[in-house]
Structures are given as C-alpha cells and as structure tokens.
Amino acid sequence: MTATTPRMLLVLSENWTLTGGRADLPRAVRWAREAEDAGFDAVMVSEHIVLGPDAAAAGLMGNRRDYALPGNQDPNTPWPNSLLLLAAIASVTERLRLAAAAVLAPLRHPLLMARELGTLDLLSEGRLVVQPTVSWSRDEYDALGVPFGDRGRLLDEHLEIWAKAWGPSPISHASEHYSFKDVWFEPKAYRPEGPRLWFGGRRLHGPVLRRLVRHGHGFHPLGRPTPEDMRLLEEALAAAGRDPADLEMIGGTPAVFPDDRSPADLGAALASIPEQREQGFKTFCIKPNQFIDDPDGVGAFCRDVMRPDNSRLPRDAWHALPQRGDPQPRCRTAHVAPPPHARAATTEEAAQSGDLVVATVPLKAYDRLPVAALSGKTVIDTMNYYPDRDGRLAELDAGEPTSSALVQRHLAGSRVVKAFNNIDFRRLETSARPSGAPDRSALPIAGDDPGAKADVARLLDTLGYDAVDIGTLADSRRSEPGTPVYVHPYMAPRPEGLSQEEGHRWFFETPGVPVSADRVKELIDATTIEN
Numbered sequence: 363m364t365a366t367t368p369r370m371l372l373v374l375s376e377n378w379t380l381t382g383g384r385a386d387l388p389r390a391v392r393w394a395r396e397a398e399d400a401g402f403d404a405v406m407v408s409e410h411i412v413l414g415p416d417a418a419a420a421g422l423m424g425n426r427r428d429y430a431l432p433g434n435q436d437p438n439t440p441w442p443n444s445l446l447l448l449a450a451i452a453s454v455t456e457r458l459r460l461a462a463a464a465v466l467a468p469l470r471h472p473l474l475m476a477r478e479l480g481t482l483d484l485l486s487e488g489r490l491v492v493q494p495t496v497s498w499s500r501d502e503y504d505a506l507g508v509p510f511g512d513r514g515r516l517l518d519e520h521l522e523i524w525a526k527a528w529g530p531s532p533i534s535h536a537s538e539h540y541s542f543k544d545v546w547f548e549p550k551a552y553r554p555e556g557p558r559l560w561f562g563g564r565r566l567h568g569p570v571l572r573r574l575v576r577h578g579h580g581f582h583p584l585g586r587p588t589p590e591d592m593r594l595l596e597e598a599l600a601a602a603g604r605d606p607a608d609l610e611m612i613g614g615t616p617a618v619f620p621d622d623r624s625p626a627d628l629g630a631a632l633a634s635i636p637e638q639r640e641q642g643f644k645t646f647c648i649k650p651n652q653f654i655d656d657p658d659g660v661g662a663f664c665r666d667v668m669r670p671d672n673s674r675l676p677r678d679a680w681h682a683l684p685q686r687g688d689p690q691p692r693c694r695t696a697h698v699a700p701p702p703h704a705r706a707a708t709t710e711e712a713a714q715s716g717d718l719v720v721a722t723v724p725l726k727a728y729d730r731l732p733v734a735a736l737s738g739k740t741v742i743d744t745m746n747y748y749p750d751r752d753g754r755l756a757e758l759d760a761g762e763p764t765s766s767a768l769v770q771r772h773l774a775g776s777r778v779v780k781a782f783n784n785i786d787f788r789r790l791e792t793s794a795r796p797s798g799a800p801d802r803s804a805l806p807i808a809g810d811d812p813g814a815k816a817d818v819a820r821l822l823d824t825l826g827y828d829a830v831d832i833g834t835l836a837d838s839r840r841s842e843p844g845t846p847v848y849v850h851p852y853m854a855p856r857p858e859g860l861s862q863e864e865g866h867r868w869f870f871e872t873p874g875v876p877v878s879a880d881r882v883k884e885l886i887d888a889t890t891i892e893n
Contacts, residue, residue: 368635369403370667371461371612373649374447376408378440379426380650380657385440387447393650393660394451394458400664404459404491405451406647409444411469413437414501425619427626427652431584432498445478452486459489461560463582467494468516469506472523472540473547480527480551488552493560493582494520512539514569521559521577528556560612566591575602580610580645592641606642613643617652625862628653628666656863662870669787713739718817720744720782721769726752728769737775740814742821744782745769746843765842766808766835777814780838781807781822781829784845786869789852793874794826804828804879806847806886808838830882840889847885851877 374390381389394405413435420433430439448460460482467475483490496513497503503510519540526533531546551557561574562582574581575598583591596606616634617626631653635646650663713719713735721731725745747758747765758765770778782790785805795802805827809815819829832840841847852874860868877885 368639369645370401371404371406371459371645371647372397372402372664373406373408373647375406375441375444375463376430376439376649377651380655380660383438383440385442386657387442387450389657390447391450391454395454396661397664398455398458400661401668402458402664403645404461405448406461406463407444407447408441408464409462409466410441410497410499410502411466412502412505413439413441414499414505416499416501424622425624427617427619427649429649445482448490449482449485452482452489457489459491460486461491461493463493463560464497465492465494466497466502467520468496468513469503469508472520473527473542473545475520476524476527476547479524479557480547480549483551483553483557484549486552488557490552490557491560491580492557493562493580495561495563515539518569518573521573524556525577528554560610562612566595571595571598574609575599575604578609580612582612586613586638610645611641611643612645612647613638615646615648617649619652625651625653625655628663632667654863654866656866659863659866662867666870718742718821724752725755725765725768728765729772731769731773733773733775736773739776740811740817741769741773741776741778742781742818743769743778746783748843764835764839766838770810770835777809777811778835779807779809779811779814779818780835780841781805781818784841784848785852786849788870789874793852793876795876796826797823801876802826802828803852803874803877804830804882806830806832806841806882808832808835808841810834828879830879830886832886840886845885845889847877847882847889851875851881851885 372393374393377390377393378384390407397405414437416433417435417437417439418433420431422436423430423434428434444462444465448462451458452460462479462482465475465479470478479490479492494517496517500510503513508516516539519535519537523533523535523540526535527547528550531548532544533547534543534545535541536543558579559577560580560582561570561578562584563570564584566574566581566583566587571594574595581587581595587595595609599606599609613635615631617631619626631648638646648667650660654660654663713732716739718740719736720742721728721736722744723731725747728745731741743766745765747755749755749759755768757763757768763771766778766780770776782805785793793803805822807815807818807822807829808831809818815829815831819831822829832838839845843849854872854875856865856868
C-alpha cells in the first residue's frame with residue numbers, strides 16, 4: 363500500500379435529523395462549503411425521485427441517524443434532486459469533488475441524463491463523480507412507468523449511450539429501449555471521457571463487476587467486500603489490462619450507536635480507517651448526523667474529523683503512528699489528514715521516519731507498536747489506561763508496572779519517555795507560548811534515559827511549553843488519569859447544564875488555563891499514589 367493521504371467525503375444526504383426532518387438545502391450548501399474549508403476532499407448526495415410503501419417494508423431503522431437502506435426508511439423522508447443541489451454547491455466551492463451517488467439512471471432517458479451530467483461536470487470544471495445504479499424500489503419504478511425488471515439492461519444502455527455522447531457528434535443508437543439517429547450532443551463533459559464513474563452495491567456480483575471493469579474509476583461497496591470479492595475484482599481488472607491500483611476504493615466510517623436515541627462516537631468510527639487503508643481503500647465517507655445533533659456544528663465537526671493526530675508537533679517532524687484510534691475526546695488518534703509538509707504513513711513507515719517518534723494509540727494496542735522499526739529511537743508515550751475502553755489489564759490494576767513501563771518492556775530497544783498524556787489535544791494546540799512568556803505552561807515528562815528526556819524537553823520548548831522532569835517511568839503514574847495534574851488544571855471550569863452540542867463547542871472554543879512549571883511541581887508533589 364502506498365502512503366497516500368486518505369480522502370474524506372462528507373455525506374450530505376440523510377442528515378435530516380439535524381434539520382427537524384426538513385430538506386434544508388441552503389444549510390446543506392453551507393455544510394459543503396465548511397467541509398471544503400476544513401480540508402475534505404468531496405461531498406456526496408444521493409437520490410430518490412419518489413418513495414412508496416416498499417421503502418419501509420423491512421421496518422424503520424432503529425436510530426434515525428443511520429443510513430437509509432432498502433426497506434428501512436420512512437416514505438416521508440425528503441430526497442431533493444441531487445444534481446441541482448450539487449450544482450448549487452459547485453457554485454460556492456472551488457476544489458471539492460461532487461459525488462452524485464445512487465443516480466437512478468434507468469428512470470430517465472439516457473440523452474437527458476447525459477445532458478444533466480455533462481452540464482454539471484462543465485459547471486464544476488471536472489469535479490463531478492457519478493455513481494449510477496438501478497435501486498431496489500419497485501414502487502418507484504411503477505410510479506414512473508419504467509419496467510422494474512428491465513432496470514439492469516436500461517443502466518447498461520445508459521452507460522453505452524453516455525460514452526457515445528462524450529465522443530464526436532452526430533451519434534446514433536438503436537435498441538428495444540432507446541433509439542435515435544444522427545443527433546448532435548453539444549456541449550459535452552469537461553473531460554473527453556466524461557465524468558468519473560463509481561459503482562457499488564451489497565455484493566460484487568456479475569453486472570456490478572462487469573460495469574466496474576468496463577467503465578469504473580471507483581468501487582464503493584455497501585459494507586466491507588469479502589476477500590473473495592477483492593480477488594475476483596483484481597483478476598477481472600488484470601484480465602482487462604487494467605491496473606487494480608488505479609481503481610479508487612471508497613470505504614466508510616461505521617457508526618455504532620449506543621441506543622436508538624444517541625449519536626455514535628466519532629473516534630471509534632474513525633478508528634476503522636487504518637485497517638481499511640491497509641486493504642487499499644483511499645476515500646472514506648462520513649455522515650455528520652450520526653455523530654452530532656447540532657446543525658450549526660457541522661463545520662466544527664469537519665475540522666474535528668480532519669484534525670491530524672499530534673498536529674501540535676513540528677510539521678516537518680510529524681510522524682504519528684496510524685494505529686486504531688482512541689475514542690476518548692482527549693486523544694483523537696484516528697484523524698487522518700496530515701498538516702502541510704507532512705504525509706500519511708503506514709505504521710512501519712512512520713516508525714522508521716525519524717529518531718523521535720510519538721506513539722499515540724489506545725493502550726490496549728501498545729503491543730502492536732513495531733519493535734524492530736522503533737529500536738534505537740526515542741518514543742514519546744502519550745498513552746493512558748482507560749479500563750472502560752481498553753478492558754482490564756491485570757498488571758496495571760495491581761499497581762505495577764506503570765503503563766509506560768509496559769510500553770518500555772515491549773519496546774526494549776527504544777528509549778520511552780512519558781509526555782503529552784495529561785493535557786487534551788485542544789489545549790495542547792492553543793496554549794503554546796514563546797519561551798519566557800508570563801503565561802507559558804509546562805508539562806510533566808518521565809523516563810529512565812536522561813538523554814531521551816533532554817530530547818523531549820527540547821521538543822516541548824520548540825512547541826511552546828516548559829518541561830518538568832518528574833522522574834523515572836515508575837514515577838509517570840503521578841501524571842496519569844485521576845491525579846491532580848491530569849487535564850483539569852489546563853481547562854477552565856465547564857459551565858453546568860450544557861447540552862451535548864453546547865459542550866462540544868465549549869470544548870473547542872474555550873481557551874486553556876496557564877499552568878506554570880512551579881504549579882506543575884506543586885501538583886506532582888501533592889499526588890498520593892495508592893499501592
């Protein structure tokens with residue numbers, strides 16, 4: 363797998379829980395602009411023309427934030443025209459790719475469909491991506507007078523006619539379904555070959571595989587494809603003379619809802635990205651209403667998603683390990699877009715890229731840190747033990763060793779230094795001050811190697827913090843969760859009575875409280891450790 367930066371795609375459809383069930387299209391356009399500003403690569407809009415009773419044939423989804431699937435949705439769900447909405451978004455954005463997903467091509471005439479797609483592609487200067495499909499709703503086909511049983515053949519003819527439309531005029535076509543002779547189709551699309559095409563579905567069966575190999579630029583499966591599916595795809599592409607590496611693989615960020623009323627945890631959803639990247643996925647869809655309930659919080663949500671792990675480190679030295687992410691807000695390790703001058707990397711690449719490496723993974727995954735690649739290096743351990751996330755670790759529950767000692771034991775050839783673990787990422791980013799500033803804060807460090815601690819202290823100084831050496835790795839427990847120096851001294855008191863979204867905004871917008879080196883020493887000295 364190459365170390366390309368993952369692309370994030372904001373799903374704009376099906377977010378009506380954020381707008382009281384209404385189709386608030388101006389707000390959706392604003393969300394797209396905010397996504398572009400935050401660094402997202404694309405937005406996606408899906409469509410239906412009408413819904414009938416079969417939309418709810420399998421029973422309504424449990425949590426209304428979930429994705430709409432065949433048979434699980436309220437027929438009253440709003441589905442605005444996807445291409446018109448994307449045209450509005452094209453007019454207020456410059457770089458964002460525009461994914462028209464689930465375009466129900468068989469419900470239109472292919473020349474009309476090509477005209478609409480070509481115009482939007484020209485308007486957006488080649489930013490359009492189209493995912494044509496046949497859909498599942500017989501009621502929708504019946505309402506529009508299109509034979510449901512012919513939908514696959516109709517889509518195949520669409521693809522054939524679109525290819526003709528992007529070529530030289532005049533064009534002709536003769537079939538049972540569509541016939542025309544010597545018509546001029548002008549203007550065409552932005553690219554000579556037309557908009558980029560994605561295909562997807564629940565299974566990589568014959569028609570989907572055939573269309574993907576012949577016409578596709580991207581594969582967007584519904585769910586995770588099986589190894590057998592991927593083998594079939596690679597073999598079919600190779601047989602057609604195509605390089606499987608050229609196919610864009612589109613994955614997702616699976617949301618796990620705690621119940622039918624609450625949003626899912628963002629960090630846990632983003633944590634699936636590294637594993638998907640190892641399987642070749644390059645672009646990742648995320649739907650904001652699965653994680654937030656504030657329609658005015660989508661911009662902050664997008665920035666949160668795109669916040670790079672350890673973005674506080676010097677940008678020329680950013681080498682975070684892209685392991686599974688920490689679902690706690692204090693350590694959003696799965697954020698995947700690196701800052702300028704940095705690049706995303708596999709675990710091994712990141713470990714080998716510098717002499718000083720930051721390890722930020724859930725503690726339960728510490729034994730997956732690459733031993734050989736990190737040998738001889740200084741490793742900054744930012745991890746904390748959270749039993750409700752990591753599960754119970756008997757050694758730590760017994761009081762010996764410390765979590766950092768576990769990491770050092772695993773990385774026997776490395777020099778482990780505990781740092782950055784007692785301050786949340788937002789305060790770490792915003793509280794940095796120049797050396798000598800009266801409101802400069804300090805952070806505790808602990809380690810067994812004096813030279814390694816000196817290196818980390820110099821790094822802290824570069825980042826805008828003083829370092830307070832609190833001792834060896836055995837002493838690092840004095841900066842762990844539950845101690846006086848952990849997180850709270852750096853944060854203002856949280857107001858009472860905040861809603862979830864108000865709390866989210868408070869967390870990101872509230873400045874940190876300066877904590878001097880002398881104050882850190884006082885807090886460390888006040889720590890009582892129970893053995």
